[in-house]
Amino acid sequence: MGTTNIVLCGLGGQGILFMTRVLAEAALDRGLNLMCAETHGMAQRGGSVVSHLRIGDVKGSLVQEGTAHLVMALEENEGYRNLPFLAEGAGFYVNADSRRFPREGLVPFFEKKGIRFRSVDAGELAMEIGAPMSLNLALLGFFAAFGDGPLSHEEIRGTVGKITSSRLREINLRLFDAGFERGSAAAEGRGGQYGNE
Amino acid sequence: MEREEIVLGNGAIAMGLVESGCRILTSYPGTPSSEILPEVVRRVKAEGLNTYIEWSTNEKVALDNAFAAAVAGKRSACCMKQVGLNVAADSLMSAAYIGNIGGLLIISCDDPGPHSSQTEQDTRFMARLAKVPVLDPADPQEAREMVKFGMDLSEEFQIPVVLRPAIRVCHARQNISPGPIKISEQKASFEKNPSRWAATPKFRLKLHGELNLKLKQIGERFSSARQFNFHNLEQGSHYTLGIVAGGVPSAVIRDILAEEGRDDIPLLKIGTPFPFPDALADEFASACDKLLVIEETDALIEYLLRDRNKVMGRLTGHVPEQGELVPEVIYGIMRRVLKDLGLKPFLKKEDRDVKELVNGLGLPVRRPSLCPGCPHRASFYAIRKASPKAIFTSDIGCYTLGLNLGGVDTCLDMGAAITMASGFYHAFSQDEKKQPIVATIGDSTFFHSGTAGLLNAVYNNARFVLVILDNEITAMTGMQPTPGIGIRADGTEARPISLERVTKGCGVDFVEVVDPYDLKGMNDTLKKAFAYTEAEDGGIAVIIARHPCVINNRENAIPERIRVRVTDDCTSCSFCLERFECPALYYDDDLGRVNVNRAICADCGLCIQVCPQNAIVEVKEL
Numbered sequence A: 001m002g003t004t005n006i007v008l009c010g011l012g013g014q015g016i017l018f019m020t021r022v023l024a025e026a027a028l029d030r031g032l033n034l035m036c037a038e039t040h041g042m043a044q045r046g047g048s049v050v051s052h053l054r055i056g057d058v059k060g061s062l063v064q065e066g067t068a069h070l071v072m073a074l075e076e077n078e079g080y081r082n083l084p085f086l087a088e089g090a091g092f093y094v095n096a097d098s099r100r101f102p103r104e105g106l107v108p109f110f111e112k113k114g115i116r117f118r119s120v121d122a123g124e125l126a127m128e129i130g131a132p133m134s135l136n137l138a139l140l141g142f143f144a145a146f147g148d149g150p151l152s153h154e155e156i157r158g159t160v161g162k163i164t165s166s167r168l169r170e171i172n173l174r175l176f177d178a179g180f181e182r183g184s185a186a187a188e189g190r191g192g193q194y195g196n197e
Numbered sequence B: 001m002e003r004e005e006i007v008l009g010n011g012a013i014a015m016g017l018v019e020s021g022c023r024i025l026t027s028y029p030g031t032p033s034s035e036i037l038p039e040v041v042r043r044v045k046a047e048g049l050n051t052y053i054e055w056s057t058n059e060k061v062a063l064d065n066a067f068a069a070a071v072a073g074k075r076s077a078c079c080m081k082q083v084g085l086n087v088a089a090d091s092l093m094s095a096a097y098i099g100n101i102g103g104l105l106i107i108s109c110d111d112p113g114p115h116s117s118q119t120e121q122d123t124r125f126m127a128r129l130a131k132v133p134v135l136d137p138a139d140p141q142e143a144r145e146m147v148k149f150g151m152d153l154s155e156e157f158q159i160p161v162v163l164r165p166a167i168r169v170c171h172a173r174q175n176i177s178p179g180p181i182k183i184s185e186q187k188a189s190f191e192k193n194p195s196r197w198a199a200t201p202k203f204r205l206k207l208h209g210e211l212n213l214k215l216k217q218i219g220e221r222f223s224s225a226r227q228f229n230f231h232n233l234e235q236g237s238h239y240t241l242g243i244v245a246g247g248v249p250s251a252v253i254r255d256i257l258a259e260e261g262r263d264d265i266p267l268l269k270i271g272t273p274f275p276f277p278d279a280l281a282d283e284f285a286s287a288c289d290k291l292l293v294i295e296e297t298d299a300l301i302e303y304l305l306r307d308r309n310k311v312m313g314r315l316t317g318h319v320p321e322q323g324e325l326v327p328e329v330i331y332g333i334m335r336r337v338l339k340d341l342g343l344k345p346f347l348k349k350e351d352r353d354v355k356e357l358v359n360g361l362g363l364p365v366r367r368p369s370l371c372p373g374c375p376h377r378a379s380f381y382a383i384r385k386a387s388p389k390a391i392f393t394s395d396i397g398c399y400t401l402g403l404n405l406g407g408v409d410t411c412l413d414m415g416a417a418i419t420m421a422s423g424f425y426h427a428f429s430q431d432e433k434k435q436p437i438v439a440t441i442g443d444s445t446f447f448h449s450g451t452a453g454l455l456n457a458v459y460n461n462a463r464f465v466l467v468i469l470d471n472e473i474t475a476m477t478g479m480q481p482t483p484g485i486g487i488r489a490d491g492t493e494a495r496p497i498s499l500e501r502v503t504k505g506c507g508v509d510f511v512e513v514v515d516p517y518d519l520k521g522m523n524d525t526l527k528k529a530f531a532y533t534e535a536e537d538g539g540i541a542v543i544i545a546r547h548p549c550v551i552n553n554r555e556n557a558i559p560e561r562i563r564v565r566v567t568d569d570c571t572s573c574s575f576c577l578e579r580f581e582c583p584a585l586y587y588d589d590d591l592g593r594v595n596v597n598r599a600i601c602a603d604c605g606l607c608i609q610v611c612p613q614n615a616i617v618e619v620k621e622l
Helices: A016-029 A074-080 A105-112 A124-130 A132-144 A153-163 A168-189 B007-021 B036-047 B059-071 B082-087 B089-096 B123-130 B140-157 B201-223 B247-260 B278-285 B302-306 B328-341 B352-359 B375-386 B398-405 B416-429 B444-450 B453-459 B499-505 B518-536 B575-578
Strands: A004-010 A034-037 A047-055 A068-073 A086-094 A117-121 B005-008 B024-027 B052-055 B078-081 B103-109 B162-164 B172-176 B240-246 B267-270 B288-294 B391-394 B435-443 B465-470 B510-512 B541-546 B564-566 B583-590 B591-598 B616-618
Touching: A004 A016, A004 A074, A004 B240, A004 B453, A016 A047, A016 A132, A016 A153, A034 B575, A047 A074, A068 A074, A068 A132, A074 A086, A074 A153, A086 A105, A086 A132, A117 A132, A124 A132, A124 A168, A132 A168, A132 B444, A153 A168, A153 B352, A168 B140, A168 B302, B005 B007, B005 B082, B007 B036, B007 B103, B007 B140, B007 B172, B007 B391, B024 B036, B024 B059, B036 B052, B059 B078, B059 B082, B059 B089, B059 B103, B078 B082, B082 B089, B082 B103, B082 B123, B089 B123, B089 B201, B103 B123, B103 B140, B123 B162, B123 B302, B140 B162, B140 B172, B140 B201, B162 B278, B240 B247, B240 B278, B240 B328, B247 B288, B247 B328, B267 B278, B278 B288, B278 B302, B288 B302, B288 B328, B375 B398, B375 B435, B375 B444, B375 B465, B375 B518, B375 B575, B391 B398, B391 B416, B398 B435, B416 B435, B416 B453, B416 B465, B444 B453, B444 B465, B465 B499, B465 B518, B499 B510, B499 B541, B510 B518, B518 B541
Parallel strands: A004 A068, A068 A086, A086 A117, B024 B052, B024 B078, B078 B103, B103 B162, B240 B267, B240 B288, B391 B435, B435 B465, B465 B541, B510 B541
Antiparallel strands: A004 A047, A034 A047, A034 B172, B005 B172, B564 B616, B583 B591
16 A cells, blocks of 8 residues: 555644544554654644644655645634645545635636545534534544545544543544534535535 | 554653663653653553653753763663753763763754744754764654663763754654563662762863763764664665765655655665764765765754765755755755756656645734633733833743733743843943833743842842743643642652742842732732832842643633623724733624634633723623
8 A cells, every 4th residue: 555645734722633643543453554743832822733644654754745645624724724735636624614615716726636625514513512622523524434545434433432531432423423424415415515526 | 462552752762761771860841852751751650660750940950960870870861852952061061071870861852943942953963062972863763762772872882872853753653562671770879980070170181082982983883883874875886866864854855765766866864973974974975976965953964974075965055054854845955956967857846836826815824822811911911011111021931922912022041031131131220221121931941040040130239020920830841840839750749849938049028929810919019019129229029920820720720710702892992902812802803893712712701801991791691
């Protein structure tokens, strides 16, 4: 298998490190090698936070611009800030109001590069379920519905259940499943909450 | 086989320390080094090992302590961030001459970027200056191996060894298998030998000679340390271009050359840049017409290669002289050099369009800011209100973000809030000008290097208000205990040090403790303090603004939750947004006034005291 480069981004406190950890642990369970790069320190105080995850036999932890197979954004503008990472044919998964996504002027860029862009209102889902701080799980569930990248829905969901503390397991899985349901509906053409497929 | 773990680079370093038989560990927190010590604590507890671990008050204190333990024969280590090594430099330079008995590993973590530091300085140059070996890992697994190698080397040659992991090692994660732990039974002993342990200049000359001999031998050893230093030359081949790289850039370059399928460009990877593995480098250089050197953060390997005609790098303008060498930067450097030398170009083209597209989106600039509910925000608000014309000297910590509130004018180094305040005072008073000055410093930073400056300022009759922002934790670096709170690195109880007693002991007569959440009380105390600094028989006034960090101790920081809302009395005057700068307050375009972001509001209620229109009110029914 070749390398899969993933860029995860958002704001400090949105749970990017946890989301990265879920994907990394799922990859490790599959017996794959991986490298991640994380943001710590001052930027965590409300600034832009990015983490890189590379699955495969790589030496460096950072994804090179133009080579990410997946960019996942917990905040829409942070997603746009990281557009330079997208490779041709990459997947772009964003927590955003689907009625307004993507913002004006970007569709030609996505189409030129063959980028699959998809959004889910993960913040709203998380609010509905009563765990506004766990929107990362909703986006992860949504992403898992598309079978994009090397990890299956079962592998990702299983890892969420395995590495979440027992206190949060039920609510996290509920959010993950709610995101997955939105994603499945979109993938099957129900609901239409996705981009150009 | 045991299941591999996904380990943070700093966790891998901690693994290496435990596996190497390290018995004494000292540290002062600083990004990107802060997670090493807590990871060692966790592993030592899990294994039931007898390892002494302390958060020291500063890096010099940490290194002196570790050095003494190593003199007593114990394997010891000391970790810090790169600017921390400046504080410990006095200790390092001398320790290099004297040497140690048990292994002594100094871990100094660099921050190319810089992401969270005052400078982009290169620890490898500090090691070169001190004349001690330095190891430069490319990834977490190599860092862990280098810890063990460095500890053995230090003990064999009786010389301190520096490990320099850069931030992309410290904060990388990698899958790693656990390894066997070396149990060191070495008992402490001290053999008196004043000509070494208390060497006078005459003996120092002799020690310097011995140090130079050690370095020569270690340089030869490094040429054969093929686990860290290696190249992929084909025997008998000659190349137009070879790349020499160390540390994190070497990992990036290996990926790039593999992805581009470039067997025509050999790589010499150097993990031990000083003392330089001359024999290995000569072997590589003689097979290449040109050498491109890519290293972080400065140009050490480039200097040590000593070939003006062959070497391209920072000194020749081929590599940027500042900023992190992220993959796309390295790719660009290599692409340009290939073009200059007429070699086959890389496969990927530079995509300028996407950069322009993103720049054209007008994305919000995100600056870090103090957390909602942070007591420092209250302090800065009150300080600026009490004395808007003052010079605000400040220091290193979360509270440097007080600059967003106009409450921070200077930030130099640890402790400089106080020393720059006295410096400003003397500069202005020489001209007989009354210039109010307010210094702000955190509790941990005050313990780190506040007292010497305060003693000096009191003794030399400087006048300023010193506000010690006491949030009872070292917050910025991830909540390490300070000497003020009575908890040690391993969680056991300690004898807490009172800031009141320390400042009084430094000769300050005006010491008052205030809770900054009481904005009026804070304001009144500040006024009293200013009056005291101006009184003939006055002096320096110290205010200890004490309130727990809202992240570390939420229950005590916000004992009573006050839920707020903004009424239609809001005139959009922006006073709260600019002068209080709470991330939970924002201008709501739809409402045409300020609003509260409920998802992040800490319910501290402080903004009620701030709004000039009284348009922020408590929501009574919850």
